[in-house]
Amino acid sequence: MQPVYNETHMELRETVREFVKRKIQPIASRIDTEDYFPEEIFKEMGRLGLLGITVPEEYGGSGMDYAAQALVEEELGYVSPPLALSYGAHSNLCLDSLYRNGSIQQREEYVPKLCSGEWIGSLALTEPSSGSDALAMKTEAVRDGDGFLLNGSKTLITNAPYSDLFFVYARTGKEYTPFVVLSGDKGFSRGSKFSKMGMRGSPTGELFFDSIHLTRDRIIGKENDGKNVILNGLNSERVILSFIFLGLARRALELSVSYASERKQGGQTIDRYELVQEKLAYMYSRYRASRFLCEDALAKLKGSSKDGLSAATGILYTAESAEYIAREAVQIHGGYGYLRDFEVERLLRDAILGQIGAGTTEIRKHIVARELSKSFLHSGKIPE
Numbered sequence: 001m002q003p004v005y006n007e008t009h010m011e012l013r014e015t016v017r018e019f020v021k022r023k024i025q026p027i028a029s030r031i032d033t034e035d036y037f038p039e040e041i042f043k044e045m046g047r048l049g050l051l052g053i054t055v056p057e058e059y060g061g062s063g064m065d066y067a068a069q070a071l072v073e074e075e076l077g078y079v080s081p082p083l084a085l086s087y088g089a090h091s092n093l094c095l096d097s098l099y100r101n102g103s104i105q106q107r108e109e110y111v112p113k114l115c116s117g118e119w120i121g122s123l124a125l126t127e128p129s130s131g132s133d134a135l136a137m138k139t140e141a142v143r144d145g146d147g148f149l150l151n152g153s154k155t156l157i158t159n160a161p162y163s164d165l166f167f168v169y170a171r172t173g174k175e176y177t178p179f180v181v182l183s184g185d186k187g188f189s190r191g192s193k194f195s196k197m198g199m200r201g202s203p204t205g206e207l208f209f210d211s212i213h214l215t216r217d218r219i220i221g222k223e224n225d226g227k228n229v230i231l232n233g234l235n236s237e238r239v240i241l242s243f244i245f246l247g248l249a250r251r252a253l254e255l256s257v258s259y260a261s262e263r264k265q266g267g268q269t270i271d272r273y274e275l276v277q278e279k280l281a282y283m284y285s286r287y288r289a290s291r292f293l294c295e296d297a298l299a300k301l302k303g304s305s306k307d308g309l310s311a312a313t314g315i316l317y318t319a320e321s322a323e324y325i326a327r328e329a330v331q332i333h334g335g336y337g338y339l340r341d342f343e344v345e346r347l348l349r350d351a352i353l354g355q356i357g358a359g360t361t362e363i364r365k366h367i368v369a370r371e372l373s374k375s376f377l378h379s380g381k382i383p384e
Helices: 007-033 039-047 066-079 081-101 104-109 111-116 226-260 274-299 308-338 343-355 361-379
Strands: 121-124 140-144 147-158 165-172 175-182 188-193 204-215
Touching (some): 039 081, 039 111, 066 081, 066 274, 081 111, 081 165, 081 343, 104 111, 147 175, 175 226, 226 308, 226 343, 308 361
Parallel strands (some): 140 165
Antiparallel strands (some): 140 147, 188 204
């Protein structure tokens, strides 16, 4: 596999690590305990050029690539998975998709504000009756004079309680079309903020659209081409968000090795016991395998890549492994690991979201199996 990172990426990693250590690590526990979204730190990430990292400089971005975005996600996920989730929803799901699919006018009007952090963005796809089956959405945009009337609702939307701009998918007849919806639009309203078991501090909520009039310049891309945008966006989302759980797994593993090398039972540190050694060995093996799969999928993610197999495989294995590693970390810490004063308890709760968001584990298994069958029928072999 070709290396996915260059010297510029490594410099970025050090910059982000320093920022995370100085600004985020001291409040990581508060983010979880108080379900606190650090808006000012989010805006500071914009000033550092992290929010619009894949957007060209002419639109206020940093002109880098998905590898850079993945690095940021991993470093955030290492310390604060909730903040990493909100970052991914803004930077990848909303901003990157808007730049890649939007018009020149939309790029000029909206993208710089999202890059700077002046505005916060969300992707609005999931609905109360359509989660895994995203194309079963009921939100509808019907023609109204020179534009459309948007009616419907979205739920479980990351950043919804704070966002200024929403990348909203709606039915347009028998097809689908994405639109820009602003929080100031007449007929727009938000529901309550949800209280979650994990990823606390990454605000999640509901959106309601009551006959919002949208002019044609709010269409993202081409009318009725939303299905392609959805599928391409999901591939990118799965690859980038998998790095949150790679960072989480690395943190849980490091905490476990540190604790096992210090905690004594029976006159010796517990890392001398074979059962603990077995846990650490499997945790490390799954972490390393996750890194390979994540970076392999990242290397294949080019622009609007449709390589759904690598994307689904990477996040399938990495999310399952992150939860396994976090659960074993709690076990290694024993009774202390069950206390909220210990970080591994939080990491386990955060890890569970990895098998639900960006398509469930079951959907990922379906995609992997389907793509394997298609490839074999076409070529007589499985992809390497």
